[in-house]
Amino acid sequence: MDRQFFDRDAVAVAPDLLGACLLVDGVGGLIVETEAYRKDDEASHSYRGQTAANAAMFGAPAHAYVYRSYGLHWCLNFVCEPGSAVLIRALQPTHGLERMAARRGLDLPRRLCAGPGNLCRALAVTGAMNGLSLLKPPFLVALPAQALASVSGVRIGITKAAEHPWRFAVEGSPYLSKPMRVSP
Numbered sequence: 001m002d003r004q005f006f007d008r009d010a011v012a013v014a015p016d017l018l019g020a021c022l023l024v025d026g027v028g029g030l031i032v033e034t035e036a037y038r039k040d041d042e043a044s045h046s047y048r049g050q051t052a053a054n055a056a057m058f059g060a061p062a063h064a065y066v067y068r069s070y071g072l073h074w075c076l077n078f079v080c081e082p083g084s085a086v087l088i089r090a091l092q093p094t095h096g097l098e099r100m101a102a103r104r105g106l107d108l109p110r111r112l113c114a115g116p117g118n119l120c121r122a123l124a125v126t127g128a129m130n131g132l133s134l135l136k137p138p139f140l141v142a143l144p145a146q147a148l149a150s151v152s153g154v155r156i157g158i159t160k161a162a163e164h165p166w167r168f169a170v171e172g173s174p175y176l177s178k179p180m181r182v183s184p
Contacts, residue, residue, distance in 0.1 A: 001141050006061035006134070010036040010084040015152070015168040017078070017086060019144035024123040025137070027096030029113060030144075031088060032173040035156075036166040039083030050083075056131040058082050064139070066120075066130040073117025076125050078134055078141075089167070090114050092175040093122070115177035153181045 001020075006013060014036040022028045050058045056065040057079055065077040065085050077085035091113035093100055100112045100122035113119040120126075134141050149171040156167060156178055169180050 001062075001135065001143055003060065003062040003135065005143075006078060006080050008080060010038055010080040010086050011166055013078070013080045014086045014166065015150050016143075016147075017088075018150050018168060018170050019146075019148040021094070021140070021142045021144075022088065022091060022123075023095055023140040024125055024129075026140075027099050027123055028140075029091040029094040030170075031090075032092050032170040032175045033088075033090035033177060034168050035087040035089055036168075037077070037085050037087065039081070057085050059131065062134045064125075064129050064132050064134055066125060066127050068127065069117060074120035074125050074127060075116040076120055076123075076129075087116055088119060089116050090169075090173075090175050090177045091119055091122075092170075092173065110174055114175055118177075151180050 014034040017031050017034050020031045022031050053067065056063060059079060061079055061081065063079045065079050067075055069075050076088045078088065079085050093109050093112045097109060097112070101107045103124060104112055104118065104122050111118070112122045132139065150168055151171050152165045152168050169176050
């Protein structure tokens with residue numbers, strides 16, 4: 001995994017991340033669901049230009065963009081080309097399940113990292129990680145040996161530009177945040 005992998009269109013990076021191992025301080029699993037956001041995308045935090053809050057999105061590729069959604073949940077994004085990022089929506093937990101269960105207050109592996117807020121809580125991702133390199137600790141991101149079968153559909157949890165089929169998931173995964181409505 002290197003900076004060049006991320007220095008591409010987020011819509012190309014998002015499906016390529018499926019099956020990748022994501023660990024934060026040794027805790028995490030396999031990425032099973034992502035969403036892409038581009039600079040020219042009305043749903044993207046970068047759409048109206050750079051601000052102090054979204055500055056990490058305009059920084060170097062292969063860095064974390066972490067923001068708080070609705071003032072409640074942290075969300076982890078991987079910065080791609082300037083102004084674009086991939087939201088990590090769900091993981092299949094494989095490392096540190098006991099720590100994730102304690103952080104989440106539940107012991108159902110299928111739900112530990114289902115949804116961006118749950119994922120961040122399980123992995124202890126906070127705003128303090130905003131702007132950190134994905135290529136150095138506490139992060140470890142490693143691509144799978146082979147591509148996994150995937151599906152795409154419309155993004156969820158947004159109202160603007162929701163019709164774009166830029167939500168990607170490992171086909172048949174029971175670890176998704178919500179069932180996938182597959183695009184035609």
